Amino acid sequence: MIRDPFIAMTTAQRLQALFGEHMEAAPAPDGLALGVAECDGKTVRFAATRPEVRTGTLGVxxxxxxxxxxxxxxxxxxxxVFLVDSAGARLDDGLPIQGALRxxxxxxVDARLDGLPSLALLGRNAFGGASLLAYALSAQSYSVDTRMAMTGPRVLQKASGVSEAEVAAVITGPARCAQAGLTLCEPGEQPQVLRHWLRTSDQPPSADRARLxxxxxxxxxxxxxDDPVLASPRTLSCRRGVTPGAADLMKLADAIETLPSGSAxxxxxxxxxxxxxxxxxxxxxxxAALSRVLRERTRSGIAITLRLTDEISGGLMIALAAGATEVVLAxxxxxLTLPPDALQNIFKTDADMTTEHGDPLAAGAVDRIDQ
Structure with missing residues (x-):
C-alpha cells in the first residue's frame, strides 16, 4: 500500500507539485522527463524517470x-534535481545499456565535482543502475515508500537466505535514512524538502569516505x-573471484589515491x-564514492586504465569504468549478463580482435569512449 501521495502521482503530477507553472520541458525520450524550472529564486535543471511509461526503466x-x-x-x-523512480536498466536494450550508464x-560525478548542487528525490523504486546514479549526486531524499538497493530484493533474499520481510526491513526508506543519517521525507512533503534543500545546497557535503x-x-x-595488491609500481591488482563488499570498496578507494599516472x-x-x-x-x-575517487584522479591528469581480468557484471564495472581513463578487456x-556480440557498443575493438559475428571478447579490446 502506498502511503505517500507524492509517490502515487504520475511523473507529470510530481513535477507540477514541485515546480508549478514555473517550468519548461526539454525534448527527452519516453522514459525520461527533462526541463528547467524556477524554484525558490533559483534556476533548477530537472530530470525524472517515468515509471508509468511501459519502457520507463533506464534505457540507452x-x-x-x-x-x-x-x-x-x-x-x-x-x-x-533528479527524480529517480526506476527498477534499473532496461534489459532489452542489451549490453549497450552498461556503456550508456557509464x-x-x-x-x-563530473557535475558534482564541478560544484553543482544535486539532489536525488527517490520515488517508489531505485534499484541497480538507478540507485548508483542517485548516489552520484550530492544529496538524497527518501520517501516512506521508497525501496532502494544496488541488488534487487529477490536476489538479496535468495543470496542471504532470509525472508522477504527481513530484506524489506533493510532497503526501505526509513531503514535507509536511519543507516545513512538522513531525515525521512514525510508523506507529501517533497516540495518543502526541495525548497529547504535549495536554501542550504551551497553547503558542501560532509567528508564522504570518513563517514562511510x-x-x-x-x-x-x-x-x-585480500587488500588490493601492487603487482608492480603502476599496477594495482584485485584478486580474482571476489565479490567485493563495502570494506573492499573502501580499501580500493584508499589504494587508488596513491597510484601514479600511467597506472592500471x-x-x-x-x-x-x-x-x-x-x-x-x-x-x-x-x-559511487569509489567512482568519485577514481574520477578525481583522472580529471587531475592521472591516467589510470581499468583492465578487466575476469568475468564481471553490475554496478562495480559501471562505477569504476565511469572514473577510469580507459577500459581494457585482458x-x-x-x-556478463548481456549478449557478448553487443560488446562493441561499449568496447571499441580492432577488427582483427573480433569474430565473424562481431564478438569482441578477445583479449586487447579497448574502450576509449568519452576521451
Whole structure:
C-alpha cells in the first residue's frame, strides 16, 4: 500500500507539485522527463524517470539524453534535481545499456565535482543502475515508500537466505535514512524538502569516505578478500573471484589515491556484493564514492586504465569504468549478463580482435569512449 501521495502521482503530477507553472520541458525520450524550472529564486535543471511509461526503466536513449543534459548544466543553472523512480536498466536494450550508464554516471560525478548542487528525490523504486546514479549526486531524499538497493530484493533474499520481510526491513526508506543519517521525507512533503534543500545546497557535503568508513566500522563489516595488491609500481591488482563488499570498496578507494599516472587497475572482482549486510550500509553510496575517487584522479591528469581480468557484471564495472581513463578487456576478461556480440557498443575493438559475428571478447579490446 502506498502511503505517500507524492509517490502515487504520475511523473507529470510530481513535477507540477514541485515546480508549478514555473517550468519548461526539454525534448527527452519516453522514459525520461527533462526541463528547467524556477524554484525558490533559483534556476533548477530537472530530470525524472517515468515509471508509468511501459519502457520507463533506464534505457540507452534515456541515459544518453541524461548525459547530454547534465554535461551542459554547470554554469547554466543553480542546482540539478533528479527524480529517480526506476527498477534499473532496461534489459532489452542489451549490453549497450552498461556503456550508456557509464556515460551518465561520469556526467553526474563530473557535475558534482564541478560544484553543482544535486539532489536525488527517490520515488517508489531505485534499484541497480538507478540507485548508483542517485548516489552520484550530492544529496538524497527518501520517501516512506521508497525501496532502494544496488541488488534487487529477490536476489538479496535468495543470496542471504532470509525472508522477504527481513530484506524489506533493510532497503526501505526509513531503514535507509536511519543507516545513512538522513531525515525521512514525510508523506507529501517533497516540495518543502526541495525548497529547504535549495536554501542550504551551497553547503558542501560532509567528508564522504570518513563517514562511510565509520558506518562500515559500526556495522562490523570485514573485507571479503585480500587488500588490493601492487603487482608492480603502476599496477594495482584485485584478486580474482571476489565479490567485493563495502570494506573492499573502501580499501580500493584508499589504494587508488596513491597510484601514479600511467597506472592500471587489474580488476578480477566479479561484481558488487549480494550480501544483505553490505546492502544494509547503503552499498550504492560506497560504489559511487569509489567512482568519485577514481574520477578525481583522472580529471587531475592521472591516467589510470581499468583492465578487466575476469568475468564481471553490475554496478562495480559501471562505477569504476565511469572514473577510469580507459577500459581494457585482458585475457579472461568478460562483461556478463548481456549478449557478448553487443560488446562493441561499449568496447571499441580492432577488427582483427573480433569474430565473424562481431564478438569482441578477445583479449586487447579497448574502450576509449568519452576521451
Amino acid at each position: 536513449a534515456e541515459c544518453d539524453a541524461l548525459t547530454r543534459f547534465v554535461a551542459s548544466a554547470p554554469g547554466q543553472c543553480d542546482a540539478f 556515460r551518465a554516471m561520469r556526467a553526474l 568508513h565509520a558506518r562500515m566500522a559500526v556495522a562490523g563489516l570485514a573485507a571479503h578478500g 587497475i587489474e580488476l578480477g572482482w566479479i561484481g558488487h556484493s549480494g550480501d544483505l549486510r553490505d546492502e544494509a550500509v547503503v552499498q550504492s553510496e560506497y560504489l 585475457p579472461g576478461g568478460r562483461v
